[in-house]
Amino acid sequence: MKKFLAFAAAAALSAGVAVAQDQEGPSPEELLERAPDRAWRTIDPENILVIDLPSGPVLVEMRPDFAPKHVERIKTLSRQGFYNNTIFHRVIDGFMAQGGDPTGTGKGGSDYPNLQGRFVTAREELSEYVPIGRDDRASDIGFLGTMPVASQTPSMKEFLKTEEVGAWPMHCPGVLSMARAGDPNSANSQFFIMFGDNRRGLDQQYTAWGRVIDGERNVRRINRGEPPERPTPILRARIMADLPPEEQKTVEALRAESETFKAWLRANRLITDDGFLVDSCSVHVPVRIDGEIG
Structure with missing residues (x-):
C-alpha cells in the first residue's frame, strides 16, 4: 500500500495539484x-470470504447489498x-487472476443456473454508501464498506428519465468480480481478482x-500465465462465520464517514483541498484484525 500512496503523492505534486495535508499534524499511522x-x-x-492460497490466506469483504445473488452464489x-483445489487458470500480470472453474x-x-448481471444500481438502494470526493472519471467517488464505488451526483436526478x-x-x-462469457447474464462460478486499475474497460x-x-x-x-505453467490452486475457500472458533478473527474497517478517515486521506496526500x-x-x-492494524 505504501507504494500506492507514494505514487499518488508524486503524481499530484508533479501535476502541480494542491494536495491537502497537515505537515505538523499526526502521521497516517x-x-x-x-x-x-x-x-x-x-x-x-x-460476509468475509477466506481464500487459502499456498502463500497464505486472503480475506475478502463481500457486499451483498450491491450484488446479493452473486454473493449468495459464492457463499453456497x-x-x-x-x-477447493481449483486453480487460477488465467492470470495476466497487471490485470487480473481468474479462477473458480472446476x-x-x-x-x-x-x-x-447462470446469474443475471448486476452492473449498476440506484444509489438510493445503497444505504451504506459514503461519498468522499471526485476524480477525473466520476463526479462522485466513495465507498461501500471497503469496496470503491463511483456514482453520479444526486443533483443529476432532475436530468434522468x-x-x-x-x-x-x-x-x-x-x-x-464475476467472470462471464459474451452474454452479460452468463456469470456462474468463475471470478477474478484485480491486480491493476481497469475501471475504463470493466466498470459497468x-x-x-x-x-x-x-x-x-x-x-x-x-x-502468471494463460494458463500458467504451474497454476496456483485455491486450497480452500470458506466463510469466516463457519470457521472453528479458534480460527475466527475479528475484522474491523475504518468507517469512511469518520473524521479519522478524512484526516487519514489528507495525511497521505490522497485528496486535494477541494475534494479531488x-x-x-x-x-x-x-x-485492523484482532485489534492489530494491517
Missing part, C-alpha cells in the same frame, strides 16, 4: 492508532467445497462483489 473505537466498523463474519459454492479450462461452471442516480463498483486492485460491464482486505501480498504471488482524489484506486480503507 498515528491517526489510525489514535482512532476512537466508534471510528471502526466490525465486518460481519458472514464455498460452503460446498466447490472451489475443469481448470475456463469453460466450466457449477450446476446452478428514471430519476434514479446510478452507482457502480470500480475495478481497482484487490476488487473481486462485470459484476463486482467484494474487495481484498487482507492478504494482498498472497494475491500478488499467484503464478488524485488516484481513487490507490485508496484502501484501513483494516
